[in-house]
Amino acid sequence: MHKPRLQLQASFDIAYLQYLDKQGQTTQTLPEFATPDWLSYCLRQMQLARLVDDRAVKLQRTGRLGTYPSSLGQEAIGVATANAMIGEDIYCPYYRETGAFLERGVLIEEILANWGGDERGQNFQHQPGDLPVCIPIATQALHAAGVAFALKYRHSQDGRPLQVAVASSGEGATSKGDFYEAMNLAGAWQLPVVFVVNNNQWAISVPRHAQTGTQTIAQKGIAAGIPALQVDGNDVIAVAWAVRDAIARARQGDGPALIEAMTYRLCDHTTADDASRYRSARELEDAWQWEPIKRLDSYLRAQGLWSDAKQQDLDRELAQIMEAALDRWESRDPEPATAIFDHLYAQLPAAFYEQYDQLRDEQAQTGNRGE
Amino acid sequence: MHKPRLQLQASFDIAYLQYLDKQGQTTQTLPEFATPDWLSYCLRQMQLARLVDDRAVKLQRTGRLGTYPSSLGQEAIGVATANAMIGEDIYCPYYRETGAFLERGVLIEEILANWGGDERGQNFQHQPGDLPVCIPIATQALHAAGVAFALKYRHSQDGRPLQVAVASSGEGATSKGDFYEAMNLAGAWQLPVVFVVNNNQWAISVPRHAQTGTQTIAQKGIAAGIPALQVDGNDVIAVAWAVRDAIARARQGDGPALIEAMTYRLCDHTTADDASRYRSARELEDAWQWEPIKRLDSYLRAQGLWSDAKQQDLDRELAQIMEAALDRWESRDPEPATAIFDHLYAQLPAAFYEQYDQLRDEQAQTGNRGE
Amino acid sequence: MGEETKAITLVEAVTQALAHELERDGDVVVFGQDIGANGGVFRATDGLQQRFGSERVLDTPLAETMIAGIAVGMATQGLRPVAEFQFMGFIYPGLDHILNHAARMRNRTRGRLSCPIVYRAPYGGGIHAPEHHSESTEALFAHVPGLRVVVPSSPARAYGLLLAAIRDPDPVLFLEPKRIYRAAKQPVPDNGEALPLDSAFVLREGSDLTMVAWGASVKETLAAAEQLSTEGIQAEVIDPATLKPLDIHSIIDSLEKTRRCVVVHEAARFGGLGAEIAAQIQEYAFDLLEAPVQRVTGYDTVMPYYQLENAYLPGVERILASARIALEYAREGDR
Amino acid sequence: MGEETKAITLVEAVTQALAHELERDGDVVVFGQDIGANGGVFRATDGLQQRFGSERVLDTPLAETMIAGIAVGMATQGLRPVAEFQFMGFIYPGLDHILNHAARMRNRTRGRLSCPIVYRAPYGGGIHAPEHHSESTEALFAHVPGLRVVVPSSPARAYGLLLAAIRDPDPVLFLEPKRIYRAAKQPVPDNGEALPLDSAFVLREGSDLTMVAWGASVKETLAAAEQLSTEGIQAEVIDPATLKPLDIHSIIDSLEKTRRCVVVHEAARFGGLGAEIAAQIQEYAFDLLEAPVQRVTGYDTVMPYYQLENAYLPGVERILASARIALEYAREGDR
Ligand SMILES: Cc1ncc(C[n+]2csc(CCOP(=O)(O)OP(=O)(O)O)c2C)c(N)n1
Numbered sequence A, B: 001m002h003k004p005r006l007q008l009q010a011s012f013d014i015a016y017l018q019y020l021d022k023q024g025q026t027t028q029t030l031p032e033f034a035t036p037d038w039l040s041y042c043l044r045q046m047q048l049a050r051l052v053d054d055r056a057v058k059l060q061r062t063g064r065l066g067t068y069p070s071s072l073g074q075e076a077i078g079v080a081t082a083n084a085m086i087g088e089d090i091y092c093p094y095y096r097e098t099g100a101f102l103e104r105g106v107l108i109e110e111i112l113a114n115w116g117g118d119e120r121g122q123n124f125q126h127q128p129g130d131l132p133v134c135i136p137i138a139t140q141a142l143h144a145a146g147v148a149f150a151l152k153y154r155h156s157q158d159g160r161p162l163q164v165a166v167a168s169s170g171e172g173a174t175s176k177g178d179f180y181e182a183m184n185l186a187g188a189w190q191l192p193v194v195f196v197v198n199n200n201q202w203a204i205s206v207p208r209h210a211q212t213g214t215q216t217i218a219q220k221g222i223a224a225g226i227p228a229l230q231v232d233g234n235d236v237i238a239v240a241w242a243v244r245d246a247i248a249r250a251r252q253g254d255g256p257a258l259i260e261a262m263t264y265r266l267c268d269h270t271t272a273d274d275a276s277r278y279r280s281a282r283e284l285e286d287a288w289q290w291e292p293i294k295r296l297d298s299y300l301r302a303q304g305l306w307s308d309a310k311q312q313d314l315d316r317e318l319a320q321i322m323e324a325a326l327d328r329w330e331s332r333d334p335e336p337a338t339a340i341f342d343h344l345y346a347q348l349p350a351a352f353y354e355q356y357d358q359l360r361d362e363q364a365q366t367g368n369r370g371e
Numbered sequence C, D: 001m002g003e004e005t006k007a008i009t010l011v012e013a014v015t016q017a018l019a020h021e022l023e024r025d026g027d028v029v030v031f032g033q034d035i036g037a038n039g040g041v042f043r044a045t046d047g048l049q050q051r052f053g054s055e056r057v058l059d060t061p062l063a064e065t066m067i068a069g070i071a072v073g074m075a076t077q078g079l080r081p082v083a084e085f086q087f088m089g090f091i092y093p094g095l096d097h098i099l100n101h102a103a104r105m106r107n108r109t110r111g112r113l114s115c116p117i118v119y120r121a122p123y124g125g126g127i128h129a130p131e132h133h134s135e136s137t138e139a140l141f142a143h144v145p146g147l148r149v150v151v152p153s154s155p156a157r158a159y160g161l162l163l164a165a166i167r168d169p170d171p172v173l174f175l176e177p178k179r180i181y182r183a184a185k186q187p188v189p190d191n192g193e194a195l196p197l198d199s200a201f202v203l204r205e206g207s208d209l210t211m212v213a214w215g216a217s218v219k220e221t222l223a224a225a226e227q228l229s230t231e232g233i234q235a236e237v238i239d240p241a242t243l244k245p246l247d248i249h250s251i252i253d254s255l256e257k258t259r260r261c262v263v264v265h266e267a268a269r270f271g272g273l274g275a276e277i278a279a280q281i282q283e284y285a286f287d288l289l290e291a292p293v294q295r296v297t298g299y300d301t302v303m304p305y306y307q308l309e310n311a312y313l314p315g316v317e318r319i320l321a322s323a324r325i326a327l328e329y330a331r332e333g334d335r
């Protein structure tokens, strides 16, 4: 049989980064930014995220919140990503991002409001430019490309410092055309955007291997000509290094990057899901062994930087933060039903006055927001 | 500055294949299938495609045909691709495919009918299973994945030989989510489908480099975990080898492949386009130097396999074929206007009878199909 | 056989119909996100993968354009794909393939190829779901030539209409009102009997008012009719079920008796299907009409997050208010 | 400035408006396929890239979902993106971003972010184009809450409405009837004066019949009105121009005089905008109406390839036939 002679046209590598192994032992020298203070701060933020998730799940169970997507076991990704950004950068999140939201300054009561069926939760008080929680899978990747274009445009028009857009998503999202189109545009236009993928091995019930035939998710960046890296997503230092490096390059005008962060979804997909239908208890148990908080805790304790006493203080502090936020959330007045027209357009066109009035009158009669 | 130690996770190469160089000289031993007869046949089929294209463009210029997309200079791809298929394989073409259509047994009068605004042109008499000309860019790639699923399903249900779906497209199409989603599914499900990309360097006025930041189009297959190869698309032998090899693997159950065929669009995008608005005359002139027919002609003459006499015979033969087809096309009765309802559903639902009757009566009155 | 037919919910009726057709016809394949081991996020495909194997009941990657597009390719080769979109709010990336390909493959090839596809999607609001999970945009699809759009409003109709949709030689969008997925149970014999895709169902007879509703809104519409009945007013309630092609004649027939009509739907009013029904009524029954056709619909704003969704959705009170307008209407001259 | 204003075509008026806004507002960016060096396949962006640079006038890769989606991201950061879809037949992959994001960004963030985007697309049939190049699916978009849908029918309206669309703080779908891109010329001063996006235009006054049409159909509708005029019948011709939000009151005002109405559109009838207009007319003007509102539309089938497109499109004869039905209609009792 004839075998043709082929010429090599292009070559690509996908690399992997880790600092802390599954047991919390360092695999290499830590980067400068990983100071004891920074590490303790990350431990705190991951614990705060876990606490908010835990309370939100419980609120859902008692009917006080709608469907909620916990980030249990994946806290390192959100915390490290948002921590690597500056305030003026723009975050384009998907829904599993409690850790990142907290780090971006989104209020706990906003998070609760959003999942409690109240649009005011997306009106972030402290992050005027960040995009709201995005539910249609992967669409936020394109929004991030558009945001990045705007940031680059502003920079080139008025010389302000180049800001960066960061999009988050799950690994399932990388199967969708939006994700590819966003990466491809970012590569073609050299946009300052970083795509961070939470590869938690599952998209609801669909396992990673059924999602795509590739060895890695990172290699999808090759199709867009953009740098890509796989990192241990339960190693907050590795995620932080990767995102910081990608943002630094983007900020310098060197274009986009893709980061695949390997983790595991220790929770159900959402409170509406029952993962035991499709996932083995054994797999779940194993994954608990290498979760990010325990890992960082082990490392810090081994270094003498963390202790039971510090943990108790932290527990108390976080509990207070949580309770105060819950109080603020619960004491909010409900929105009047007419709010559903108030932000439809900048100014409600006359064509809708009649419906607006009908709704207002109805509400005045029933007084119960239709329920 | 800290530089982390990275582990290599995965590596990928993209290779390039050529047998005949730009001057028509062999760069390596030819494959077994490239017999003198086969090569002459390819030369003939490429010339027939060029002739049909040429006549179609002229018919458009005189108002007898609508917008027409010529495949001038890209004939090797369609001819070699369709030649590598067996009849029972399913072709999922894009619009720039006159050469492939002819090779698949689509009638010249069907090609003319289609571009002449007559749906009957898509009712291929000799290829009951092939998909019609696809105009919405890249959508046919997904149809091909679905076709490939059906072929694999039939094979596994009733043991019939595995057939293969082949999708064609331009390089511009690879920017679209459909193309990526199709490749990704094909990779995940190991579908018997081959994606052949005509990289003619332009998508209407948008040059290849503005379409994507990648070095090659072939590397987009890496994002789907499918084998990919770049070939000289003006070398009919290289295209044929690549497609045959990919089809053979698919037929054996080894899954999908992507082939990027490098060529150049010597014509305007379509008869509605004026490429001189965006493309240099110089670039076009250069490209004429390495077009596929001239190249194969040079090689065959150098081997003593082709001559002016043979060419004259061929010219006569092809002209006759063309004229006969034109006669058949021109002598067709126009379709009655009511045909627009006849194939809307298998059976027209009663809800549309009134409109059908209205149309029929209108036509009976005006007798001019509305014009 | 002698066994008593178990009462089942609408979503169970969907499962039963899918299983019936998978059993009967080897060309039927079912796919979508999480429909395999998980049995679908609403359990509509519960147990089907175990029973029929993962060659015929498949989880896809997460890509709706793909789901819509591969169905076209499969169908052209004679399969009968049944594709699930997880929620109607995520169907839009598939519209291109539904509209530009599935709905016109037969026409553009002059009958050579066809697309006997069923696209299924849970639809509608009222279950306190997150954003984008409560859409009712049937009107977008009903405007597409070559497509059928079907919405069941009871377990029995879900079963019979889904059988018909799968057997239909052309593409059908089958929208499942998730608010009533488990609202009521009904014995539905698994007898393989399909219901027609071109006839409306008269759910309640009456001669004073015609009420047209489909999907989950049938529930509130029937409740409103009951209320009117206590006041001595008999409303006829018609569920078109197949929204395209629409059986307008059953509605017109009813208007011959009632001369007054209310149309109810969850979708936004402007450009909703209520407009088409009102337009056809005034075309076909202009002389009969004693009052303008009333539309009781979702408001012309974005479907709200769940705190305010009940303010958005047409409830019994709003239906009654419009019914009364229709009933009490008198022409200027007659007032 | 004393110079005479040159008569220009509709497509030139589009270019003029784009240039005006690019000049006036540094936040405006224009992008799409082939809109740069090539100036757009219809030359709507001719010369803009040379004049404003390739940072503000950009060719995109070939991906409509992307075109729709990046506009959302850009707009949230204060830019005013004007995105072109090359033909309306290729807009569908963008629907998800238009409907699920652009049209509701303001609402879902309770005013924090907004999407002042213009999505442009050439639309409609009648130019002997290939398959998928002759679509009229404005009804799909007009059903979407939060969106505006605008269709100009003359060079002057194209200019004034496009200025308004770009300046509007919310997303606008701007559909350009390609059949009349070059059908007529008109002097259009480049004075930066926008037209309102909430008012219909009365193109011809009359008291015997109200005719409603937009886009290219305005041409045949005016021709039909002229024909009627020779018979002593004066038709009022109204172009809503902004289809959503719709200025129904101008139509109702006209009906106060005429009491009879014909609506004309190229799009398929079922679920087309004619239905919404008919529904609203019977709601607001029930007592006025002397005849059912007539719809003259494309047939409920796939837009044919060009050999048969004229049989599909509503021409003057079909408009006249329906006008006569409306004019001659008498209630049963009155016959
Ligand atoms: C376009 C779209 N399709 C389907 C869904 C329903 N859905 C919500 S989450 C999800 C799985 C996402 O998996 P992945 O991207 O891996 O993220 P993860 O939830 O695992 O973090 C699906 C299918 C959706 N939200 N959007």
Ligand SMILES: Cc1ncc(C[n+]2csc(CCOP(=O)(O)OP(=O)(O)O)c2C)c(N)n1
Residues within 6 Å of the ligand: B096, B135, B136, B137, B169, B170, B171, B172, B173, B174, B198, B200, B202, B203, B204, B265, B269, D033, D062, D064, D086, D090
């Ligand atoms: C979805 C879609 N968008 C836009 C178009 C208009 N269009 C027709 S061909 C073309 C360029 C295609 O370029 P490429 O894929 O490289 O194929 P080529 O024509 O060069 O062979 C475009 C933009 C289309 N047909 N479909």
Ligand SMILES: [Mg+2]
Residues within 6 Å of the ligand: A170, A171, A172, A198, A199, A200, A201, A202, A203, A204
């Ligand atoms: Mg996941």
Ligand SMILES: [Mg+2]
Residues within 6 Å of the ligand: B170, B171, B172, B198, B199, B200, B201, B202, B203, B204
């Ligand atoms: Mg090309």
